[in-house]
Amino acid sequence: NVGDAVNIPIPAWVRDVGEADPDVYYTSPGGARNQEYLTIGVDDRPLFHGRTAIQLYADFMESFRENMADLLECGLIVDIEVGLGPAGELRYPSYPESQGWAFPGIGQFQCYDKYLEEDFRAAATDAGHPEWELPDDAGEYNDAPDDTRFFTADGAGATYLTEKGRFFLTWYSSKLIDHGDRILDEANRVFLGCTVKLAAKVSGIHWWYRHPSHAAELTAGYYNVDGRDGYRPIARMLARHDGAVLNFTCAEMRNSEQAEEAMSAPEELVQQVLSAGWREGTEVACENALPRYDRRAYNQMLKNARPNGVDLGGVPARRVAAVTYLRLTDELLAGSKYRAFKTFVRKMHADQ
Numbered sequence: 001n002v003g004d005a006v007n008i009p010i011p012a013w014v015r016d017v018g019e020a021d022p023d024v025y026y027t028s029p030g031g032a033r034n035q036e037y038l039t040i041g042v043d044d045r046p047l048f049h050g051r052t053a054i055q056l057y058a059d060f061m062e063s064f065r066e067n068m069a070d071l072l073e074c075g076l077i078v079d080i081e082v083g084l085g086p087a088g089e090l091r092y093p094s095y096p097e098s099q100g101w102a103f104p105g106i107g108q109f110q111c112y113d114k115y116l117e118e119d120f121r122a123a124a125t126d127a128g129h130p131e132w133e134l135p136d137d138a139g140e141y142n143d144a145p146d147d148t149r150f151f152t153a154d155g156a157g158a159t160y161l162t163e164k165g166r167f168f169l170t171w172y173s174s175k176l177i178d179h180g181d182r183i184l185d186e187a188n189r190v191f192l193g194c195t196v197k198l199a200a201k202v203s204g205i206h207w208w209y210r211h212p213s214h215a216a217e218l219t220a221g222y223y224n225v226d227g228r229d230g231y232r233p234i235a236r237m238l239a240r241h242d243g244a245v246l247n248f249t250c251a252e253m254r255n256s257e258q259a260e261e262a263m264s265a266p267e268e269l270v271q272q273v274l275s276a277g278w279r280e281g282t283e284v285a286c287e288n289a290l291p292r293y294d295r296r297a298y299n300q301m302l303k304n305a306r307p308n309g310v311d312l313g314g315v316p317a318r319r320v321a322a323v324t325y326l327r328l329t330d331e332l333l334a335g336s337k338y339r340a341f342k343t344f345v346r347k348m349h350a351d352q
Contacts, residue, residue, distance in 0.1 A: 009035070010037070015035065024047060025038065026038075026110040027111075027113040029135075029138070034098075036086040039113045043179060057186060058186040061186060072191075072195075078196055079196060080199065081247065084183055091203045092109070096141075100142070102142055103207065104216070105216075106142075106145055106148070106216050107219035108140065109135060109138055109172065109219050117134060120171060129167070132164055150213075151218070160213055169223045172221060180200060180234070184200065187241075199245035200238060202273060204249040205222060206258070207262040208263050208264070231276040232280060234276070235279070246277040248284065251301045252297040253289065274320070286323055287323065287326060295343075298343075298347075
């Protein structure tokens with residue numbers, strides 16, 4: 001992710017499979033492969049020495065449980081955030097800096113490997129439209145929505161509003177949710193009997209939120225447009241897994257801090273996603289997207305953690321279950337910044 005200093009690649013032996021069959025990776029419309037994560041298209045393909053991608057993920061979790069048994073049994077590990085995509089987030093790798101993306105580009109759909117193309121063709125045929133193909137009018141990584149036919153707000157000709165566009169976006173987003181659902185099924189099976197809560201992270205795609213198309217969210221796999229809440233189906237899926245925690249980012253951001261040309265609205269986005277979790281009966285958690293050490297950011301995180309404020313009569317009905325803070329650095333521990341952080345922590349715990 002943007003600003004991350006750590007890079008943990010997928011194992012070399014999996015990359016060896018990718019050398020022989022590069023379609024195991026997410027692929028852009030121009031054919032660029034992304035090696036951050038295996039494409040959803042191979043979830044059920046036994047391409048990895050006889051195992052499918054889902055089996056690889058399940059085997060990894062079983063190994064984790066076996067090797068961390070003492071920490072699980074003593075209760076030291078209380079939450080397990082299950083990685084569901086690039087950077088551990090339930091999304092497509094639609095905005096890779098390694099391929100030239102820069103903020104606030106809309107990104108690109110990542111479903112042009114042969115396995116997802118085959119899946120889409122089958123779905124379109126079943127829907128009575130064998131002639132439909134994957135989008136070819138959704139622009140480049142650094143385009144604005146109105147540079148493209150697919151996302152434009154200029155008139156009624158935007159592809160995303162057509163029957164074909166709606167079908168594609170439903171398929172694209174549903175594949176992502178189904179992927180998360182299946183991996184969490186495996187996680188529930190593996191960690192059955194452990195006193196841990198499962199969690200999943202959803203990415204905070206706040207740029208172009210105020211554009212009618214929500215283009216950057218759409219390319220990431222979140223079908224969130226006017227009249228269609230793209231986050232409640234995700235929250236509903238998480239709720240099925242014993243209330244797995246929905247962890248969301250950009251909790252520190254304010255609208256006024258964003259570039260006007262990005263049509264960004266992180267405050268409304270955070271409210272929408274956290275509310276989706278609460279409405280579906282699952283716990284929510286949040287974190288800051290970028291390192292911040294100032295009171296303004298801390299106050300915004302406190303506001304999102306308890307949107308209705310402190311309840312003098314007891315625990316507030318709407319509050320986050322946890323907060324992840326980015327990040328522990330020498331800068332944080334220096335002088336006044338550390339004092340401000342301690343005040344923030346005290347306020348966060350003031351009303352459990």
